[in-house]
Amino acid sequence: MKLLITGGAGFVGSRLATRILKDGELNGQKIDKLVISDQFAPPSSLLNDPRVECRTSPLLAQCQSLHEDRFDGVFHLASAVSGECEEDFDLGLRSNLDTTRALLDALRKAGNAPRLVFSSSVAVFGPDPAHPMPDIVTDDTLPMPQTSYGTHKLMCEHLIADYTRKGFIDGRSARLMTVTVRPGRPNGAASSFFSGIIREPLNGETAICPVLDSVSHPVSTPSLTIQGLKAVYEASRVSFLGRSGMNLPALNVTVKEMLQALENVAGKSVRSLVKFELNERIASIVSNWPKGTNSTRAVRLGLHSPKNFESVIEEYIADQKSN
Amino acid sequence: MKLLITGGAGFVGSRLATRILKDGELNGQKIDKLVISDQFAPPSSLLNDPRVECRTSPLLAQCQSLHEDRFDGVFHLASAVSGECEEDFDLGLRSNLDTTRALLDALRKAGNAPRLVFSSSVAVFGPDPAHPMPDIVTDDTLPMPQTSYGTHKLMCEHLIADYTRKGFIDGRSARLMTVTVRPGRPNGAASSFFSGIIREPLNGETAICPVLDSVSHPVSTPSLTIQGLKAVYEASRVSFLGRSGMNLPALNVTVKEMLQALENVAGKSVRSLVKFELNERIASIVSNWPKGTNSTRAVRLGLHSPKNFESVIEEYIADQKSN
Numbered sequence: 001m002k003l004l005i006t007g008g009a010g011f012v013g014s015r016l017a018t019r020i021l022k023d024g025e026l027n028g029q030k031i032d033k034l035v036i037s038d039q040f041a042p043p044s045s046l047l048n049d050p051r052v053e054c055r056t057s058p059l060l061a062q063c064q065s066l067h068e069d070r071f072d073g074v075f076h077l078a079s080a081v082s083g084e085c086e087e088d089f090d091l092g093l094r095s096n097l098d099t100t101r102a103l104l105d106a107l108r109k110a111g112n113a114p115r116l117v118f119s120s121s122v123a124v125f126g127p128d129p130a131h132p133m134p135d136i137v138t139d140d141t142l143p144m145p146q147t148s149y150g151t152h153k154l155m156c157e158h159l160i161a162d163y164t165r166k167g168f169i170d171g172r173s174a175r176l177m178t179v180t181v182r183p184g185r186p187n188g189a190a191s192s193f194f195s196g197i198i199r200e201p202l203n204g205e206t207a208i209c210p211v212l213d214s215v216s217h218p219v220s221t222p223s224l225t226i227q228g229l230k231a232v233y234e235a236s237r238v239s240f241l242g243r244s245g246m247n248l249p250a251l252n253v254t255v256k257e258m259l260q261a262l263e264n265v266a267g268k269s270v271r272s273l274v275k276f277e278l279n280e281r282i283a284s285i286v287s288n289w290p291k292g293t294n295s296t297r298a299v300r301l302g303l304h305s306p307k308n309f310e311s312v313i314e315e316y317i318a319d320q321k322s323n
Numbered sequence: 324m325k326l327l328i329t330g331g332a333g334f335v336g337s338r339l340a341t342r343i344l345k346d347g348e349l350n351g352q353k354i355d356k357l358v359i360s361d362q363f364a365p366p367s368s369l370l371n372d373p374r375v376e377c378r379t380s381p382l383l384a385q386c387q388s389l390h391e392d393r394f395d396g397v398f399h400l401a402s403a404v405s406g407e408c409e410e411d412f413d414l415g416l417r418s419n420l421d422t423t424r425a426l427l428d429a430l431r432k433a434g435n436a437p438r439l440v441f442s443s444s445v446a447v448f449g450p451d452p453a454h455p456m457p458d459i460v461t462d463d464t465l466p467m468p469q470t471s472y473g474t475h476k477l478m479c480e481h482l483i484a485d486y487t488r489k490g491f492i493d494g495r496s497a498r499l500m501t502v503t504v505r506p507g508r509p510n511g512a513a514s515s516f517f518s519g520i521i522r523e524p525l526n527g528e529t530a531i532c533p534v535l536d537s538v539s540h541p542v543s544t545p546s547l548t549i550q551g552l553k554a555v556y557e558a559s560r561v562s563f564l565g566r567s568g569m570n571l572p573a574l575n576v577t578v579k580e581m582l583q584a585l586e587n588v589a590g591k592s593v594r595s596l597v598k599f600e601l602n603e604r605i606a607s608i609v610s611n612w613p614k615g616t617n618s619t620r621a622v623r624l625g626l627h628s629p630k631n632f633e634s635v636i637e638e639y640i641a642d643q644k645s646n
Contacts, residue, residue, distance in 0.1 A: 089489060101416075130565035130620060131463060140454060142465050144484075144567055151485040155478045161467075162474040166412060242453035244467055297453060 001029040004071045006059050006103065007078035008036030009043075011182055012119070016075060016226045017046055026073065027115075027234045035069065037062055037078065060099045066106035074116040075229060076103060082123060082149035082285065083188035089148060096152035104159060108168035116171040117233045120157050120245045122218055123150035124175060126288045135216075137290040139247055139297050146288035147190075154245075161243035172240050174232045177220040177250035177293065181316035183323075190285040194219060197255070198262055198313055201273035209255060210279030216291040218250030221306050221315045231301045241297055249305035251312065252292030261309035265317075324352040327394045329382050329426065330401030331359030334505055335442070337366055339398060339549045344372055349396065350438075350557045358392065360385055360401065383422045389429035397439040398552060399426060405446060405472035405608065406511035412471060419475035427482060431491035439494040440556045443480050443568045445541055446473035447498060449611045458539075460613040462570055462620050469611035470513075477568075484566035495563050497555045500543040500573035500616065504639035506646075513608040517542060520578070521585055521636055524596035532578060533602030539614040541573030544629050544638045554624045564620055572628035574635070575615030584632035588640075 003026065007013040017036055020026055036042050037055045046052050055062055059078050078099065085092030100118075107114050126146030127133040134141060145151040153175075160171035182195040193210055194217060200207035220228075228248040232240065240246070263271035295303075306312045326349065330336040340359055343349055359365050360378045369375050378385055382401050401422065408415030423441075430437050449469030450456040457464060468474040476498075483494035505518040516533055517540060523530035543551075551571040555563065563569070586594035618626075629635045 128565040128567050129561075130567050130569070140465060142463060142567075144565075145481065146488070148485050148489070151481050155481055158468065158474050158478055162471050165469070166471070238452075242451040242467075244451050244453050244465075246453070 001026065001031060001072040002033045002035070002069065003031060004035045004037060004069070004074045006037045006074070006076045009038035009040045010077060012176075012179060012222065012225060013038065013075070013077045014042050014046060015222050016077070016229055017042065017052070019226050019230070021046070021049055021051060026230070029072065035071070060094065060102055063099070063102035063106045066103070067109035070110045070112050071107070071114050072112070073114055073233065074103075074107065075119070075233070076100065076116060077119045079119070080149070081187060081189040082147050083190050083192070085148040085152070086190075086285070087188075092148045092152060096149070097155060100156045101159065104163050104169065108163060113167055113169055115233060116160065116169050117229055118156060118160050118171060118173045119229070120153045120173045120175045121150060122175055122177050122247070122250070122290060122293060123147055124154040124157070124245065125290045126150060133290060135290075136252070136292045136294055137247070138293070139244070139295055147285060157245040164243050170237065171243075172232050172235070173245035174228060175245050175247045176225055177218045177248055179222055179225050180219045180312060183316070183320065190282050193282065194258075197274050198258065198316065201262060201270045202266060202317070205273065207274050208277045209274055210277060210282040211255065211286050212278070212283075213256040213259065213276070214254060215286060216252060216254045217286070218252050218290060218293040219306070219312065220248060220250050221312050222319070223315060224249070224304070224306060228298065228303050231303055235301055239301065241300070246297045247293050247295035249295055249298045249303050250293050251306040251309065253309050258309050261313055265310050265313045324349065324354060324395040325356045325358070325392065326354060327358045327360060327392070327397045329360045329397070329399045332361035332363045332365035333400060335499075335502060335545065335548060336361065336398070336400045337369060338545050339400070339552055340365065340369055340375070342549050342553070344369070344374060349553070352395065358394070383417065383425055386422070386425035386429045389426070390432035393433045393435050394430070394437050395435075396437055396556065397426075397430065398442070398556070399423065399439060400442045402442070403472070404510060404512040405470050406513050406515070408471040408475065409608070410511075415471045415475060419472070420478060423479045424482065427486050427492065431486060436490055436492055438556060439483065439492050440552055441479060441483050441494060441496045442552070443476045443496045443498045444473065445498055445500050445570070445573070445613060445616060446470055447477040447480070447568065448613045449473060456613060458613070459575070459615045459617055460570070461616070462567070462618055470608060480568040487566050493560065494566070495555050495558070496568035497551060498568050498570045499548055500541045500571055502545055502548050503542045503635060506639070506643065513605050516605065517581075520597050521581065521639065524585060524593045525589060525640070528596065530597050531600045532597055533600060533605040534578065534609050535601070535606075536579040536582065536599070537577060538609060539575060539577045540609070541575050541613060541616040542629070542635065543571060543573050544635050545642070546638060547572070547627070547629060551621065551626050554626055558624055562624065564623070569620045570616050570618035572618055572621045572626050573616050574629040574632065576632050581632050584636055588633055588636045
């Protein structure tokens, strides 16, 4: 089979690509070719795989000729992140809405109704004066995005549902939880600190927590997120249940619990490297996010949340050692 | 004030324009200029009003220079209808999604944060295997569109909410119920027969009802719909309550009740002109629509539904006599 991963050089994308190449198959089909589309080059381990072809340019431009590939499957992960979208409204619309639309039209033009998994986000949820948000949002909760990023994700969910209804693609939207602990440096996402307050102390560096420690948030790990994306791809249409976006499982955890887990795993001195400095901009974005989620649909697909935050930290430490 | 009505030559648009010109003001502001944008020319009564300027071309092309107008307010009613969108996927996306996006960008470019009322639709609701639809949908019901038309309307609601959140416009989305009885000929809307089965018999013509008489549907009249659009425009942001789409009030009525009302108003012989011929395509679209709606938000704005279907028919008869 011929697979496309957009945003395939990114954090989740490159891990998903690595995993699928290692498996050698997806949904029982042998991987003959894996196209990684990204603005940046992927890690050399992916570049050196003979099955991999990299396309390093904006996806929107690539979509012009993408129908010629006739991909069997697509993971559409490419996206401008929440902080970027708030700073640059046009960039957000172009990267998230226009690019997804162009991708869908290219897949439709290909004419082979490829399977597509779209990485939506827990950021589709938010409070509105007409619709207060429950503390724990479910698959049935009315999404009311409070950021441009969440707005684009929700709009794309519905666009994908309609292309699917028409038979142009076989699309499924999975709402990713905040994936933590991310390696590397902070990115433009407002949720970036959820990784920073663990990663930096483990590296012996001070970290700033921009929100109160009572903030609760639904998180998952890279490996469980990748497992979720694969399961959503491999699910039958009937078992995916409908065309609406599905929450992936999450551990609902407070910052305080995260830091306690850090202390449990790495000790008091590491935990003490986290300082609190309230950042109004970030706190305001985060205050509009759900405190927790659950997903009966994901559980029905055999997916589960991290068992505790210690295991989340341990996955990160093991991942760093293996690289 | 300078007002724009897109789709202003249409059934609802031309009546809204007529009403606002008669009032001479909107939200306490004198109407100095009313621009009617439509693919067709409006009625001569509107053309002859010195305050009216008509722009008869596709709205998408008009949006290029629309920022120069610096409108104070906009009613955005222009739309491809449900039947058209199902038949021509690209036309639907262009007319409904691309055009709304271009309009919003033009209003944003104008820089004066104009007030905008968007005519969304009860068609945003539908059943999904993951989310069964309640018989009576409310403002809190999860929208899950089952047509391209409904998909575009919902996507535009969220786009408008985000442009509003950013302060580019002051937007409000009102979900119109099926407006009946429409004069003239059947149009491309799957709901067209809801008018046809009343209008044609009153004209002494046979009408075909393409669905069973047990079908229940939320309907409103032209005058109550226009009253609703005006009220949504004139509402303060606080009283509109949030940025999500709001259902306008409806009378929830079955085809059987509609025909009984026709008999009550016009007699048995008129009612007998309605024949039943099941149309699978239309019945399938309609089966995915709500059986009824209610809207606590609209009621809070002082709006109400038609008191019975006899009053709906009587409004049509009076309207025809006055023209």
